[in-house]
Amino acid sequence: MKSENWKPFALLAPSLSAVFFLLVIPVCFIVVYSFWLRAPSGADIPAFQFGNYAKFFEDFFYPGILLRTIRISLETVILCILMGYVPAYFFYRSTSRYKQVFLLLIMLPFWVSFIIRTMSWINIMGDSGLINHFLLFTGVIDEPISMLYNEFTVLMGLLMYLLPFMVLNIYVSLEGIDKSLLEAARSMGCTEWQAFREVTLPLSLPGVSAGSLLVFVLTAGTYLPPMILGGPGNDMIANLIFKRVINTLDWPFGSAISVILLSLLFVIVWTYNRYMGINQIFKTFEGK
Numbered sequence: 001m002k003s004e005n006w007k008p009f010a011l012l013a014p015s016l017s018a019v020f021f022l023l024v025i026p027v028c029f030i031v032v033y034s035f036w037l038r039a040p041s042g043a044d045i046p047a048f049q050f051g052n053y054a055k056f057f058e059d060f061f062y063p064g065i066l067l068r069t070i071r072i073s074l075e076t077v078i079l080c081i082l083m084g085y086v087p088a089y090f091f092y093r094s095t096s097r098y099k100q101v102f103l104l105l106i107m108l109p110f111w112v113s114f115i116i117r118t119m120s121w122i123n124i125m126g127d128s129g130l131i132n133h134f135l136l137f138t139g140v141i142d143e144p145i146s147m148l149y150n151e152f153t154v155l156m157g158l159l160m161y162l163l164p165f166m167v168l169n170i171y172v173s174l175e176g177i178d179k180s181l182l183e184a185a186r187s188m189g190c191t192e193w194q195a196f197r198e199v200t201l202p203l204s205l206p207g208v209s210a211g212s213l214l215v216f217v218l219t220a221g222t223y224l225p226p227m228i229l230g231g232p233g234n235d236m237i238a239n240l241i242f243k244r245v246i247n248t249l250d251w252p253f254g255s256a257i258s259v260i261l262l263s264l265l266f267v268i269v270w271t272y273n274r275y276m277g278i279n280q281i282f283k284t285f286e287g288k
Contacts, residue, residue, distance in 0.1 A: 027262070033255035044251055052256035062240070066260070069237040072151070073219040076158045077212045083159065084166035084211065089200075091167075092174035103171075106164050118157045118228050125153060149231035157225030162218055166211040173207020174200070206276065213272050217265055237261050 037045040056062045127144040135141045185195040223238035244254035
């Protein structure tokens, strides 16, 4: 092989090595651990058996948490679409010189720690938080309203975390639409709404689907909003993994749950790539 043919591999070697050692090998360890036995003494015994997977499905408690995770992930996706399309469309149609500033503000939350952003909801919706303080001050209520530690606050924390991903994906998809198509539609008698419905909306659906996939995957794997803002009955699958691995040190069962979650997300991503194409997600992080 000519030396020129080795240059791409030499350039890719550092990043591929990082992916292999920091991602592939740890995942392989998790898969192997998922087949081990947990001894009554607390020791992990190397083995090859499916008891940990059977334990997950023999009691509906664990599949119930997985179903709750899927439901909350779908709810988050729907809310992100409803709340993200309007600002993305506004940025797309805007001709203001401050357009880039607005886009920068969308990415501003990424500059703040996710933990701080999540815990800020306690100061907003807590018993002594901003909302209750305002309602008490105006005399609307006589005592604080309990608004924390339920599924609603979990969704609020997830929205604050994931909404920028949806906005950016939709905006990039809208920016790829040839504006001459809209002009042609209007020249043929279409109203503004008809041009949006018949041209803009269908052509922006790849961005919506890419944002939906990204939001769903990130929601299914997060554990901070349910842990900080959720109540005892609002655990998601990542919280279950955290408790099994960190609190009880049950690595085999925690690894089995991780493999189940990873397999589910792999099927979803594979299905999306099969019918939609995964490349739309990467366009979000590319320049125009």
